[in-house]
Amino acid sequence: MEIWKQRSYFLNLLCEHLFISTATVILVAIFGIAIGIWVFYSSKAKTFVMPTINFLYTIPSIAMFGLFIPIVGIGLKNAIIVIVLYGLLPIVRNTYIGMKEVPEQLVEAATGLGSTPIQLFKKIYFPLALPSILSGLRITVVMDIALVGLAALIGAGGLGESIFRGLNTMNTQMLVTGSLGISLFAIWGDKFVSVFEKNYNFQHLITHNASKKQKRVMFTHTFLFLSILLAAIIYQIPNTNKNNSKNIIVASKPTSEQFILGEIISQSIEENTDIHVTRKFGIGGGTTNIHPSMVSGAIDIYPDYTGTIWLSVLKKDPSLQVNINVLKNDYHEKYNLNWIGLLGFNNTYAIAIPKSIAEEKNINTISDLVEHSRDFTFGAEFDFFERPDAYKGLIKVYPFKFKKLYELDINLRYKALEQGKINAVDAFNTDAQINALKLKVLEDDKQYFPSYEAGIIAREEILKKYPELKDILTQLNGKINNTKMRQMNYEVEILKKTPQEVAKEFLIGLNLNLNK
Secondary structure, eight states: OHHHHHHHHHHHHHHHHHHHHHHHHHHHHHHHHHHHHHHHHHHHHHHHHHHHHHHHHHSSHHHHHHHHHHHOOHHHHHHHHHHHHHHHHHHHHHHHHHHSOOOOOHHHHHHHOOOOHHHIIIIIHHHHHHHHHHHHHHOOOOOHHHHHHGGGGGOOOSSSHHHHHHHHHHHHHHHHHHHHHHHHHHHHHHHHHHHHHHHOOOHHHHTOOOOOHHHHHHHHHHHHHHHHHHHHHHHHHHHHHTTTEEEEEEEEOOOOOHHHHHHHHHHOOOOOOOOEEEEOOOTTTTHHHEEEEEEEOOEEEEEEEEHHHIIIIIIOOSSSSOHHHHHHHHHHHHHHHEEEOSSOOOOEEEEEEHHHHHHHTTTOBBHHHHHHGGGGEEHHHHHHHHHHTTTHHHHHHHHHHHHHEEEEEEEEETHHHHHSSSSSSEEEEEEEHHHHHTEEEEOOTTSSSSOEEEEEEEEHHHHHTTHHHHHHTTTTTTOOOOOHHHHHHHHHHTTTHHHHHHHHHHHHHHHHOOOO
C-alpha cells in the first residue's frame, strides 16, 4: 500500500502538525486570556480590542497568510502569527463573558468581607469564568488544528501538505490520508480539552481540593499528551539538525510538474554533495509568494519559467518577446538572483478543447475557437484571469464571447472538464491530462502566448557559499524536453507514482556522473 510505503513521510507530517498546533494553542491561551481579562477591567480597551479582533476574524485565512509573507516570509513564523490571530476571538470573548457573568452578589459579599481586587480575581472571577474559558479553548483547538492544515500552502508543513500534494498530483490516497488525519486529530484535541471541562469543579481545582479521581484523570490525560508531544519533538530533532551547518531550502509551486522538478533539484544536490535539502514544496500563490521569499533569503532555490519572470517579476512589456540574456542580467541586477540556464522544455499556455468537439466543428486554431466561442464554457485557474500575459491580454487578441466563464483551482479545472461543466480550458504544453482526456491543443495562430521555458533560480549568496551547486544544476540544462516532461507528469498524475520516484528514475537515466 502506497501510504504504508511513505509512513515515515506521514509520521513526520503528523509530528509537525502536533508541534505547530500545540504551540499556537498555548500562545492563544496565554494572550487570549490576558486580553480577555484586560478587556473586562478596561472599558477603553473593550472599545477598540473587540472590534479589532472581530475584524481580523473576518479576513479569509488564505489572504491573511499571504499578507504576512512580505513581512515574515513563508513557513513556521507566518503560520504561528496568523493562527494565533485567528484563535484569539473565541478565547478573548469567552474570558470576557465568563467574568462578566459572575453573580454580582458574590462579588459584593467577598468585597464586604474585605477581599482585595486581586483576591476577587483569584477566588471569584477567574474560577467561575473557567468553564466559559475552556469552552472557548475547545473551539480554538479545533480551529487551530484545521488552520495548521491550511498553513501547508505557505510551507509550514503538517498534514495539510498531504492534502495539497494529493490534490496537486491527483493522488486520492494522499488527499484522504491527510484529511482523515486532521479530522481525527481535531476530534482528539476537542476530547482532550473536554475532559478537563467535564471532570472538574473549578473552584476545587484552583484551591487544590479536587478528588482523587479528578486528579487521576487530569494526570493521565496530561501525561499522555506531554508524552506524545515529547515524542513528536524528539522525532523532529534529527530532521531539523541534520547537517545543520550545510543546509539549503528548495521550494516549488503547487503542481505535479513543480513537485517533480523540485525533487530533481533536491535529489541532484543530495546525491552529489553533503548538503542537506529542506523541501518547501507546493507553496500557494506560486511566484507571487516564492519570489519575495527568495529575495528575503527564506528560500534558496526553486524552478520557474521565463515568461513568468519576464512579465510578473520584471514587469516587461507583454508585446516584447522574452530575451533570456536580458532576463538574466536584469534579474540578477535587481534582485541578486541567478537564472541557471534552461532545462529544455517550453511549458507555455495553451487553449485546449476535447478532440471530439474539435473534429465535429473543425476547430484547429484559437481563431477558429473565437468563431464558435458562444457554444463554449471556458474554465481556468484564478491566476489565468489576472495575469497580463493570460486572459486579460488574450481577449484583446482573440475576442472571445464565451457562454460562461469559470474560475477554478489550477488542479480542478481538468476535473471540471471531465465532468462536463466546461468544454474549453487553459492548459500548459506539458500537462499530462492533455493525453489522458484526449484533448486538442489549439494552435496559437496569432502567437499571443510568450515563451515559458523552464529553468532553475538560485540566490547569489547560496551559490557563493556552495559553489559546487552551480556545476550540479547546470548539468540539468537541456535534459528535459516537452515530451519527457509530459511523460513524467503522466506518471505522477495518471500512473500514481510519487514525484520522488519519478525524479529518481529520471536522474538514474540521466547519469550525471558526479561524485560526493
